[in-house]
Amino acid sequence: MRQREALYAWLFLLPNLLGFMAFTLLPVLASLVLAFSAWDLFSAPRFVGLENFHDLIGLQARPEQAFASIGFVAIGMIVFAVGLFLYRRTRKQPEGEVVSRGWWPVLSIVLGLIGFGVLSVCVLNAYEPRTPRFWYYLYNTAFLMLGLPVSIIGSLFLACLLNRRLFARNFFRLIFFLPSVVTGVGIYILWSWIFNPNFGLLNMFIWQVFGIEGPRWLESTAWAKPALVLMNIWGTMGGMGMVLYLAALQSVNPELYEAADLDGASPWHRFWHIIWPLVYPTTFFIAIMGVIAGFQGGFDAAYVMTQGGPAGSTTTLNYFIYETGFNFFYMGRASAASWIMFLIVMAFTLAMWWHGNKKVH
Amino acid sequence: MIQSDRPISAINDPAVRLREGAKRTVVWLMLLGVGLIMMYPLLWMFGTSVKTVDPQLIEQFGHDVTIFPTDHNILGNLFPEKWHWRNYLTIFDRVPFARYYLNSILIAAVATISNLVTCSLAAYAFARLQFKGRDALFICYLGTLMIPSTVTLIPTFILFSRIGLVDTYWAMMLPSMFSAYGTFMLRQFFLTLPRELEEAAVIDGCGLFRIYRSIVLPLSTSALATLAIFIFLGNWGGLLTPLVMVSSEQIKPLPLGLLSFTDEYTADWPLMMAASILSILPVIVVFLFGQRFLIAGIRLGAVKG
Numbered sequence: 001m002r003q004r005e006a007l008y009a010w011l012f013l014l015p016n017l018l019g020f021m022a023f024t025l026l027p028v029l030a031s032l033v034l035a036f037s038a039w040d041l042f043s044a045p046r047f048v049g050l051e052n053f054h055d056l057i058g059l060q061a062r063p064e065q066a067f068a069s070i071g072f073v074a075i076g077m078i079v080f081a082v083g084l085f086l087y088r089r090t091r092k093q094p095e096g097e098v099v100s101r102g103w104w105p106v107l108s109i110v111l112g113l114i115g116f117g118v119l120s121v122c123v124l125n126a127y128e129p130r131t132p133r134f135w136y137y138l139y140n141t142a143f144l145m146l147g148l149p150v151s152i153i154g155s156l157f158l159a160c161l162l163n164r165r166l167f168a169r170n171f172f173r174l175i176f177f178l179p180s181v182v183t184g185v186g187i188y189i190l191w192s193w194i195f196n197p198n199f200g201l202l203n204m205f206i207w208q209v210f211g212i213e214g215p216r217w218l219e220s221t222a223w224a225k226p227a228l229v230l231m232n233i234w235g236t237m238g239g240m241g242m243v244l245y246l247a248a249l250q251s252v253n254p255e256l257y258e259a260a261d262l263d264g265a266s267p268w269h270r271f272w273h274i275i276w277p278l279v280y281p282t283t284f285f286i287a288i289m290g291v292i293a294g295f296q297g298g299f300d301a302a303y304v305m306t307q308g309g310p311a312g313s314t315t316t317l318n319y320f321i322y323e324t325g326f327n328f329f330y331m332g333r334a335s336a337a338s339w340i341m342f343l344i345v346m347a348f349t350l351a352m353w354w355h356g357n358k359k360v361h
Numbered sequence: 362m363i364q365s366d367r368p369i370s371a372i373n374d375p376a377v378r379l380r381e382g383a384k385r386t387v388v389w390l391m392l393l394g395v396g397l398i399m400m401y402p403l404l405w406m407f408g409t410s411v412k413t414v415d416p417q418l419i420e421q422f423g424h425d426v427t428i429f430p431t432d433h434n435i436l437g438n439l440f441p442e443k444w445h446w447r448n449y450l451t452i453f454d455r456v457p458f459a460r461y462y463l464n465s466i467l468i469a470a471v472a473t474i475s476n477l478v479t480c481s482l483a484a485y486a487f488a489r490l491q492f493k494g495r496d497a498l499f500i501c502y503l504g505t506l507m508i509p510s511t512v513t514l515i516p517t518f519i520l521f522s523r524i525g526l527v528d529t530y531w532a533m534m535l536p537s538m539f540s541a542y543g544t545f546m547l548r549q550f551f552l553t554l555p556r557e558l559e560e561a562a563v564i565d566g567c568g569l570f571r572i573y574r575s576i577v578l579p580l581s582t583s584a585l586a587t588l589a590i591f592i593f594l595g596n597w598g599g600l601l602t603p604l605v606m607v608s609s610e611q612i613k614p615l616p617l618g619l620l621s622f623t624d625e626y627t628a629d630w631p632l633m634m635a636a637s638i639l640s641i642l643p644v645i646v647v648f649l650f651g652q653r654f655l656i657a658g659i660r661l662g663a664v665k666g
Binding site for chain 1: 388392396434482486491498509515517518519536538544569599600630636637655
């Protein structure tokens with residue numbers, strides 16, 4: 001009986017498992033091997049060790065240093081340590097309850113970032129990246145995530161507005177949700193038309209309302225990224241985030257609000273002390289998912305709207321991998337870059353699990 | 362800001378009711394404003410798609426039907442006075458648009474149906490059957506969930522080019538016929554089903570496949586619908602895979618078709634908008650009919666995280 005069950009189990013698994021082996025497991029392993037080799041598809045692949053990674057994210061010593069940095073290293077380390085110390089202290093709270101944390105964690109994070117910044121400046125003072133372009137593309141990828149806080153706040157705002165009995169409530173929810181569903185080439189073509197500098201919707205709007213000429217958007221190195229950020233905000237504000245916030249708000253016990261009302265809490269107070277702590281896990285989840293998607297994204301939009309330009313200003317990590325692999329046939333280097341992307345994404349995913357598990361305790 | 366469940370005593374107080382009413386109206390107007398702003402790009406898309414750049418038509422019907430207006434009035438210029446519906450037919454004359462469309466439908470349909478079959482079979486094995494190495498294999502599946510698709514793209518392309526399947530339907534279909542995510546999602550759902558029915562069926566001498574088909578699947582229609590919608594939406598608009606795998610005109614799906622279209626008719630925005638609208642139409646239809654499942658699926662995904 002046992003054996004029969006196991007046999008059935010493998011039969012049930014077979015179709016999925018074959019596909020899983022052939023198109024997930026095998027490619028992942030192959031990609032790992034490729035990341036350590038140089039291959040142009042035509043000649044024989046050659047093992048090169050860490051060279052691909054070194055080329056992409058490696059540093060080299062600068063010929064001359066601008067200023068002595070031992071003191072700065074010390075300052076950076078001290079500030080970073082103070083930030084870390086404060087952060088650890090704020091985590092030691094009485095167990096079980098949702099505690100309002102005040103400004104201490106913010107201060108500790110700011111201190112940590114400052115210390116980290118000073119340290120990075122010290123490192124950058126002594127060393128320079130071997131391939132500045134790659135760092136520039138990483139910067140582009142991060143820049144395109146700037147819309148994330150805006151769309152998260154927007155999602156929460158819309159969810160708060162929608163969380164009550166209202167005329168045509170479902171209709172509004174449908175309308176807000178629609179932009180996040182309709183993605184793809186068609187929508188990117190639409191946005192290149194909207195960003196058209198002469199007759200596009202956006203610049204016509206700017207002219208009509210402010211009476212000034214708008215920027216050249218996708219044609220300008222300065223405005224191409226903000227344009228894509230704007231488009232991303234439109235596409236994510238009413239999507240997953242709003243749905244999750246709405247679910248979180250609906251699960252709040254109405255008695256909590258009543259109690260707050262009886263205590264005479266102002267709306268601002270109520271938001272900050274009841275709603276914000278309650279939706280905090282949701283916010284965290286949405287933010288991390290946004291960052292994970294952000295690091296993997298940007299290819300479709302860049303390919304359709306800007307071809308990664310002007311001057312590489314909208315080339316993201318994903319676009320760089322495509323270009324390196326399928327335009328220049330550096331299969332090894334493209335694989336190495338995709339593994340860098342994987343490691344970044346994995347770091348954020350693990351951070352989420354770690355944080356989530358801590359929340360449960 | 363939030364729900365207006367006041368203490369009972371306050372409900373009959375006219376001042377409170379007036380304030381509630383005013384608040385509700387303000388909120389409603391805000392929603393309307395945001396909704397209009399978010400819908401405007403799509404309305405603009407539709408408006409552009411019924412305009413024209415044909416000089417003869419512009420001469421005939423006036424400057425109003427063009428996409429190059431003389432005044433910068435985004436409200437007045439939304440729709441032309443004379444709607445030029447012909448754009449929607451012209452697309453089909455200029456490029457094999459119907460072909461692109463059918464290709465896309467074929468690819469998305471094959472992906473959806475085969476995912477439902479392969480994922481539900483595997484999920485049933487993971488959720489209910491005992492076999493050696495089950496948990497290790499499941500963890501293996503879980504671990505691949507966070508691997509970006511870009512990582513597997515290059516080796517998959519090399520694999521297909523070695524076995525001569527590049528530039529065929531298979532190159533686009535085969536990798537999308539199963540998903541670790543779908544297996545995971547359905548397994549979690551199957552675990553929530555009551556075991557009693559299945560146990561009774563086993564006692565009655567029912568085979569495992571029949572249990573799967575006649576008990577588990579009928580109980581899981583909502584989860585299957587959710588998965589189907591996710592897979593369909595995920596396979597409809599993707600650009601990267603077809604871009605890498607396909608070059609022949611006959612098997613191009615819509616995203617690639619739209620791109621070759623835009624290359625040829627660069628400044629003809631009305632035509633491009635009409636083509637784009639047709640390309641997102643199935644998405645809108647699926648969304649309208651399946652939004653309940655879509656939203657349920659998003660909530661399920663959050664629980665997993």
